[in-house]
Amino acid sequence: MTYHNGDTDSILLFPQVPFVLFRATLHNNSGETTVTEKVRPVQFAVDFSAEPQKLKVLGTGGLADPGKAPGSYMWTAVAEPETRKGIVAGWITSDRGSGVVFTELKTGKLRFLDRQRNRDGVRQRRL
Numbered sequence: 001m002t003y004h005n006g007d008t009d010s011i012l013l014f015p016q017v018p019f020v021l022f023r024a025t026l027h028n029n030s031g032e033t034t035v036t037e038k039v040r041p042v043q044f045a046v047d048f049s050a051e052p053q054k055l056k057v058l059g060t061g062g063l064a065d066p067g068k069a070p071g072s073y074m075w076t077a078v079a080e081p082e083t084r085k086g087i088v089a090g091w092i093t094s095d096r097g098s099g100v101v102f103t104e105l106k107t108g109k110l111r112f113l114d115r116q117r118n119r120d121g122v123r124q125r126r127l
Contacts, residue, residue: 005029009042019092045109046087050080052110057103067105076101078110 001009006027013020022042028034048055056079057064059072069076075090089112090101102113 021092043111043113045111046078047109048078048080048085050082052105052108054080054082055110056081059101066103066110069103071100071102073100074098076103076112078103078112 003009006029008025008027010023010025011020012023024039024042026036026039052066055066057066057069057076058079059069059076060074061070061072064070066078072090074094075088077086077088079086091098104111104113
């Protein structure tokens with residue numbers, strides 16, 4: 001997806017890679033150097049076959065019920081204990097930034113939200 005300012009979001013799939021990758025690309029249209037302090041790359045809802053209240057959330061903040069998880073640095077996992085089906089979301093590398101992954105329970109769906117913080121900001125020059 002390309003936005004009006006030139007920024008893009010991409011969904012990437014590769015053979016032999018068991019992940020769906022999301023890439024955010026920032027674009028600077030001005031002649032000046034810009035600094036971007038925060039980027040929110042992706043948010044999504046997951047519809048498990050179980051009721052959301054039966055799921056468990058695991059992250060660096062510990063094991064919790066949906067809606068009560070404190071957030072997790074770099075990754076979080078959500079699973080259905082009875083079937084052991086689940087999903088893990090997070091950053092594969094911290095080379096470009098890092099952040100905290102949160103989950104929230106709204107309207108019967110479990111949503112993944114992230115808060116990314118770039119190291120020292122992203123400096124962009126127009127090429």
